[in-house]
Amino acid sequence: MRIAFIGLGNMGAPMARNLIKAGHALNLFDLNQTVLAELGELGAQVSASPKAAAAASELVITMLPAAAHVRSVYLNDDGVLAGVKAGTPVVDCSTIDPQTARDVSAAAAKQGVDMGDAPVSGGTGGAQAGTLTFMVGASESLFASLQPVLAQMGRNIVHCGEVGTGQIAKICNNLLLGISMIGVSEAMALGNALGIDTQVLAGIINSSTGRCWSSDTYNPWPGIVETAPASRGYTGGFGAELMLKDLGLATEAARQAHQPVILGALAQQLYQAMSLRGDGGKDFSAIVEGYRKAE
Numbered sequence: 001m002r003i004a005f006i007g008l009g010n011m012g013a014p015m016a017r018n019l020i021k022a023g024h025a026l027n028l029f030d031l032n033q034t035v036l037a038e039l040g041e042l043g044a045q046v047s048a049s050p051k052a053a054a055a056a057s058e059l060v061i062t063m064l065p066a067a068a069h070v071r072s073v074y075l076n077d078d079g080v081l082a083g084v085k086a087g088t089p090v091v092d093c094s095t096i097d098p099q100t101a102r103d104v105s106a107a108a109a110k111q112g113v114d115m116g117d118a119p120v121s122g123g124t125g126g127a128q129a130g131t132l133t134f135m136v137g138a139s140e141s142l143f144a145s146l147q148p149v150l151a152q153m154g155r156n157i158v159h160c161g162e163v164g165t166g167q168i169a170k171i172c173n174n175l176l177l178g179i180s181m182i183g184v185s186e187a188m189a190l191g192n193a194l195g196i197d198t199q200v201l202a203g204i205i206n207s208s209t210g211r212c213w214s215s216d217t218y219n220p221w222p223g224i225v226e227t228a229p230a231s232r233g234y235t236g237g238f239g240a241e242l243m244l245k246d247l248g249l250a251t252e253a254a255r256q257a258h259q260p261v262i263l264g265a266l267a268q269q270l271y272q273a274m275s276l277r278g279d280g281g282k283d284f285s286a287i288v289e290g291y292r293k294a295e
């Protein structure tokens with residue numbers, strides 16, 4: 001299939017590579033010429049604009065930083081909607097607010113284009129390995145046409161409901177993740193300060209009612225989980241800046257819905273303070289450092 005792929009950063013580039021490996025012909029667009037040259041060497045075509053990439057393709061995929069980029073890549077004069085043919089399936093995999101996903105999809109629908117949202121979890125490792133989870137907000141028929149292609153970049157392809165629901169699933173999950181990591185940090189640091197061996201404490205938590213992904217798979221205390229970022233200086237995981245972005249999306253969506261997210265807002269402020277200290281590039285589990293004496 002001929003696929004337009006726009007936004008080839010840390011996530012988009014390895015996703016596009018997996019589509020090339022699966023035998024698709026890609027029309028690429030990004031502002032970064034270096035990544036275009038690299039993917040061009042694998043046989044992909046480089047397009048002059050999102051409009052040109054979309055016009056020449058049977059499916060359009062975008063993977064951009066934030067809502068403002070999504071609006072401009074779709075709605076500008078040289079954007080996707082200026083070029084895409086009616087009936088072409090379109091999916092945005094960026095993590096953005098649900099309302100922007102619905103707005104851009106409504107603009108696409110006016111010209112006979114069905115556009116869904118499919119944010120991902122699994123990080124850059126999942127993007128490289130082709131094991132991402134896609135949370136898809138789309139009509140039944142759009143989901144049916146997207147599913148086989150998304151399955152070439154991911155392992156779990158979940159239909160969440162109509163357009164926007166993929167983003168809702170993503171931001172609610174990350175709201176909970178941001179909060180649970182702080183909870184585990186407090187418990188581990190308190191146990192350490194009171195004098196229990198942290199390995200013993202983690203073992204108790206992980207076989208008791210406090211157990212969660214932040215405690216048993218991604219524990220923030222160094223040395224508890226060998227494969228967790230805490231055991232390699234909080235490098236190479238899910239950056240605190242990205243967590244801060246997702247908590248911002250969640251608290252903004254909550255504001256629009258008049259829904260309280262009391263712990264979520266507090267968590268957002270704690271990651272904000274971490275970012276201000278200059279630690280926004282560290283894995284988000286480094287939030288535990290706020291609970292430890294400086295060494």
Ligand code: NAD
Nearest residue numbers: 007008009010011012030031032064065069094095123124
């Ligand atoms: P990134 O910043 O590495 O890549 C974004 C790419 O978009 C860059 O190559 C940039 O040049 C390009 N771009 C920006 N504006 C553009 C425009 N107007 N036209 C064309 N290209 C443009 O970001 P990323 O880490 O790949 O993340 C992409 C999305 O995936 C974000 O919404 C992020 O929240 C989400 N996400 C990231 C991760 C992760 O671990 N990195 C995990 C899950 C979800």
